[in-house]
Amino acid sequence: MKALGKILGLVVLGLLLLIVGLGFALTHLFDPNDYKDEIRRLAREKAGLELGIDGNIGWSLFPWLGLELQDTRLASVRTPDQPFANLRMLGLSIRVLPLLQRQIQMSDITVDGLALTLARDEQGKGNWEGVGQPPATTQDQATTAQEQTPETPAGNSDEPDSAAKPLVLDIDSLTVKNSSIAYRDARSGQQFGAENIALTTGTIREGAPVPLKLNALFSTNQPVMRVQSELQGNLRFDTGLKRYQFEGLKLTGEASGEPLKGKTATFSAQGELLADLTAQTAEWNAMKLDINQLRTLGELKAHDLQSEPKFSGTLSIAQFNLGDFLQGIGQQLPAMADDKALDSVELVTQLAGTQKSLALEKLNLKLDGSTLTGRLAIDDFATQALRVDLKGDRLDLDRYLPPADQKDQTASAARKSEVQKTEAGIAAGSTTPLPDKPTQQSWSNEKILPLEQLRRLDTQLSFAVGQLTLARLPLENFSMKARSAAGQLRLEELRSNLHGGQIRANASLDARSDNPQIGFQGHIANVPVEQMLEAKQQKDIVKGLLDLNTKLRTQGNSQRAWVNALDGTLDFALKNGVLVQANLEQQICRAIATLNRKALSSEPRAKDTPFRKLGGSLTFNNGVASNRDLQASIPGLTVKGNGDVDLRVLGMDYRIGVLLEGDKSDMPDPACQINERYTGIELPLRCRGPLELGAKACRLDQDGLTKIATKLAGDKLQDKLDEKIDKKLGDKVSPELKDKLKGLFNR
Structure with missing residues (x-):
């Protein structure tokens, strides 16, 4: 037995020496650069790629299958003169023996100087189309050959088991540097790009955290924007369960461009990301999002990702100055009567939404000392279907209204x-004469x-507040309900108390016509x-x-x-x-x-x-x-x-x-x-x-007063005449006759 073991050991040793010797011979006697034309032909026929290799191909065989490409170009066979990728250097190596067990064990992968340029022409065709699709003649031949190939015997179960075995990745690290990605659309004129891409990772192994760091400068031309960003964290994935996690996410950067009107916005995002494609769910837990002085905390959850995505979560925005925030990102609030309006804004709410809608549920909004609670929602983004149901303690609406219109003041100056x-x-x-009637409008x-905007409104509004200040009136226990649709607006009910009295009102506005x-x-x-x-x-x-x-x-x-x-x-x-x-x-x-x-x-x-x-x-x-x-x-x-x-x-x-x-x-x-x-x-x-x-x-009224004086004088004369009649006639005539005589002077 000892002799048999010794013999087997010598055989194995001999085989290893033979393999090492063969690998040495292959790597020193076989030069892949001599086969560039054959490699180009295979890439063209099998992958639809027009491959240009201007640099050398370096390689090693055992125990690592090493490959290094330099100065390489990639183009679709349909547009061979329009390369969509240029690569300065690609270096990688794969351990040979694990490949036999469908395990990919790689050392460092280095990509240096990748320039990926994607473009669509006026007809909407992309310069990458055709990649992965061999030319028609070759494809037809391959199809014919496949049809002529005998089917695998049903009883051969070894091959299916081997093919069904999943690949196992084990990569020491991945490094991408000095790289860029650009996309342009000739029809729309849009351009997107990512420059100075630098990506580094730790060991890439399924189920284990993969340290990752990415830096890039993103840009677009419609509108003109530039965003410098850095992403860090640990990526964990399980391809079998289709479960992906990003732990310790930290994204930071700066944005500038036309929408910001010369301002720079600094931003950062942190949290824990999870995507479970089997369960069709995604989560962003321990969310923290900052933009300039805006500080946001919360969490987001999504489900039904592949059918009708829906999301929910919570959002908390710490107290901030809305005017200063908007000014810091190049925006401006409309002029308001109070220049300190919106200096203090704070929000806590629950979120719920779909691809078409967004709702802020159980909202608690603190606005310049006022507190509003309730619900805000857009039921349909396409129709701007706004739903508002709010209650509050107090609100001084005059502070947020436009200041007195200078044009109105000028128009009424005369x-x-x-x-x-x-x-x-x-x-x-x-006693001066009566003033003249005014004539100035x-x-x-x-x-x-804004008639066009009013015609598009689809709103349902319910609002109640303990005290509302409007037009300087302290309206107490104020409540209102209103709705609008298809250009017709209705104030269904308005109720309020004012200085111990009551106010009730309703109104309508038909904006369907220009009048x-x-x-x-x-x-x-x-x-x-x-x-x-x-x-x-x-x-x-x-x-x-x-x-x-x-x-x-x-x-x-x-x-x-x-x-x-x-x-x-x-x-x-x-x-x-x-x-x-x-x-x-x-x-x-x-x-x-x-x-x-x-x-x-x-x-x-x-x-x-x-x-x-x-x-x-x-x-x-x-x-x-x-x-x-x-x-x-x-x-x-x-x-x-x-x-x-x-x-x-x-x-x-x-x-x-x-x-x-x-x-x-x-x-x-x-x-x-x-x-x-x-x-x-x-x-x-x-x-x-x-x-x-x-x-x-x-x-x-002097004229009227003169008439009164005349009447009084006549009455006084009549009184004297009546007195004389009474004295002269006395009881000599009947009272009826005396009344008739007095009446003669009253005619």
């Missing part, structure tokens, strides 16, 4: 000047509504009118609790068009009201003193006129509001009015009748004490001029 000239020198109760002719139609219905109850005027920065010309119901319609796409086409009705009532700086008592007292032919000994001290109720209705016709039923109740007086308010120029022409009801209370001046014969007499006032003047535009 009208304001006109008002100022009229107001100069006029005080409440002045008060509204801008600039287009307001949009607008409708509005509103209800206001117990709202202090002076608070509304103060919010509009208007003078407090009246105080009281306002009730209002209105139904209006208009058309057009500018302030001027809306006012000029305004039609509808409005009913209002003002309870416990006060006319501010409008001393009707002073006007009335002066009139009574005139009728009494007495001089006032002092001016009344009161500056305002209180009334218990003020009400009426307005009918709007092409921007002019007509009122024929104004009524106001003042202690001792009833005020009636009728006239027009021209909203086009914010002017008024209004007549007021003051009915003396015989107030018997003490008056501050004997000259204006009310005599019984003045009871029931309606004193006339007329208000004309700019609406901003309020009561300052009102004067005692």
